[in-house]
Amino acid sequence: MDLGFTAVERSLRAEARAWLAAHVPPEPLASLETEAGFAQHRAWERTLHEGRWSVVSWPREYGGRGCSLLEWLVFEEEYHAAGAPARVSQNGVHLLAPTLFAHGTDEQRARVLPAMAGGGTVWAQAWSEPEAGSDLASLRSVAVRTEGGWLLSGHKAWSSRAAFADRAFGLFRSHPGADRPHHGLTYAMFPLDADGVTVRPVGRLDGKPAFAELLLDDVFVPDEDIIGEPGRGWRVAMSTAGAERGVTLRSPGRFTAAARRLVTLWRAAGEPLDGALGDRVADAVIRARAYQLHGYAQASRPGPADPAGAESSLTKVFWSELDLALHETALDLLGPRGELADTAGEAPAGGGWADGWTFALAGPVYAGTNEIQRDVIGERLLGLPKGRRG
Numbered sequence: 047m048d049l050g051f052t053a054v055e056r057s058l059r060a061e062a063r064a065w066l067a068a069h070v071p072p073e074p075l076a077s078l079e080t081e082a083g084f085a086q087h088r089a090w091e092r093t094l095h096e097g098r099w100s101v102v103s104w105p106r107e108y109g110g111r112g113c114s115l116l117e118w119l120v121f122e123e124e125y126h127a128a129g130a131p132a133r134v135s136q137n138g139v140h141l142l143a144p145t146l147f148a149h150g151t152d153e154q155r156a157r158v159l160p161a162m163a164g165g166g167t168v169w170a171q172a173w174s175e176p177e178a179g180s181d182l183a184s185l186r187s188v189a190v191r192t193e194g195g196w197l198l199s200g201h202k203a204w205s206s207r208a209a210f211a212d213r214a215f216g217l218f219r220s221h222p223g224a225d226r227p228h229h230g231l232t233y234a235m236f237p238l239d240a241d242g243v244t245v246r247p248v249g250r251l252d253g254k255p256a257f258a259e260l261l262l263d264d265v266f267v268p269d270e271d272i273i274g275e276p277g278r279g280w281r282v283a284m285s286t287a288g289a290e291r292g293v294t295l296r297s298p299g300r301f302t303a304a305a306r307r308l309v310t311l312w313r314a315a316g317e318p319l320d321g322a323l324g325d326r327v328a329d330a331v332i333r334a335r336a337y338q339l340h341g342y343a344q345a346s347r348p349g350p351a352d353p354a355g356a357e358s359s360l361t362k363v364f365w366s367e368l369d370l371a372l373h374e375t376a377l378d379l380l381g382p383r384g385e386l387a388d389t390a391g392e393a394p395a396g397g398g399w400a401d402g403w404t405f406a407l408a409g410p411v412y413a414g415t416n417e418i419q420r421d422v423i424g425e426r427l428l429g430l431p432k433g434r435r436g
């Protein structure tokens with residue numbers, strides 16, 4: 047087994063490192079969960095795109111570099127090590143784009159992907175509903191057939207960044223007589239500024255206003271904005287879900303960079319230190335490294351780069367718990383200083399831990415709760431008898 051990088055991978059790393067060193071803003075951007083920060087992050091997407099770094103794994107015709115999953119992992123390591131801004135385009139680039147590559151038409155890819163790659167169109171995910179989170183198949187929003195398209199109505203909840211995004215993608219009940227709840231669903235893309243759409247911000251723990259619910263009242267979408275066959279949207283949705291839980295949404299580079307910052311914090315904390323805290327630092331570093339090796343192993347396998355299905359549930363539980371462990375350890379190291387929000391202007395060196403922690407708290411919930419992922423792992427990977435959902 048050869049764990050070394052090829053000349054191509056090394057050269058990509060060097061090129062990315064040099065470009066990032068020259069372009070990453072010296073001061074952190076405002077939070078992308080605020081209107082001003084959202085605009086700053088959109089502009090950063092444009093800069094990334096001009097350097098051809100916004101979608102490195104996509105084919106060249108859509109603005110990518112045709113990179114393999116391993117090359118993408120290398121790029122991501124450099125991206126996070128450089129402290130580059132969070133990606134406001136992530137729902138589009140990491141969730142909708144893989145879905146379009148798998149189920150979209152050539153026309154949809156040609157129309158949707160270039161604008162997404164340059165930050166011109168930022169996407170929101172409109173899946174969850176008040177009574178349909180973990181049990182997504184119980185969703186009630188509808189798509190009703192009309193001349194040349196569909197009319198969408200219903201109530202979508204918990205949509206990240208929807209207050210400022212341009213368009214959304216979601217699932218709708220289009221064939222009410224279907225024999226099973228996950229049959230008769232249609233996967234649609236729609237504009238958030240269309241007639242009939244009300245975007246209502248939902249308060250978050252950190253008080254930032256980008257999270258929203260969407261009220262839809264006869265919102266027209268043309269046929270060309272339906273992905274896959276009408277009525278068979280569940281299959282399309284499972285492709286998105288696999289991408290959401292696997293390594294591509296939360297790349298190992300994010301956690302190896304955070305683990306390095308944690309070690310710096312540990313060194314700066316000075317003596318005497320609680321030994322148990324040192325053990326937690328070491329544990330977080332080991333877990334980040336394990337996730338990095340898992341990413342390499344996945345990238346080295348033949349077949350689909352990031353297989354949808356039960357294995358992505360395993361990845362999701364791992365990264366969300368690691369994120370929490372990293373942030374909780376950092377806050378315990380910082381003591382009372384850790385409670386200063388970044389916005390206080392007095393955040394301690396290597397700030398971001400308090401804000402990162404409030405976001406990490408949501409990790410075991412979004413992208414499918416960890417309880418549900420554990421059920422999937424037990425049943426599908428370990429072959430255990432069906433549990434609570436029996």
Ligand SMILES: Cc1cc2nc3c(=O)[nH]c(=O)nc-3n(C[C@H](O)[C@H](O)[C@H](O)COP(=O)(O)OP(=O)(O)OC[C@H]3O[C@@H](n4cnc5c(N)ncnc54)[C@H](O)[C@@H]3O)c2cc1C
Binds near residue numbers: 414416435
């Ligand atoms: C920060 C954040 C961002 C989000 N962003 C988006 C977004 O952009 N787009 C979007 O569509 N959604 C988004 N969501 C919604 C998220 O996907 C849902 O919160 C999640 O799927 C859980 O659904 P729920 O909140 O309805 O909880 P419920 O499904 O009601 O679950 C409540 C609790 O019961 C447990 N539970 C439920 N059923 C079972 C079962 N059968 N077995 C064991 N335990 C069970 C759950 O694990 C959970 O602990 C976001 C959520 C958060 C917190």
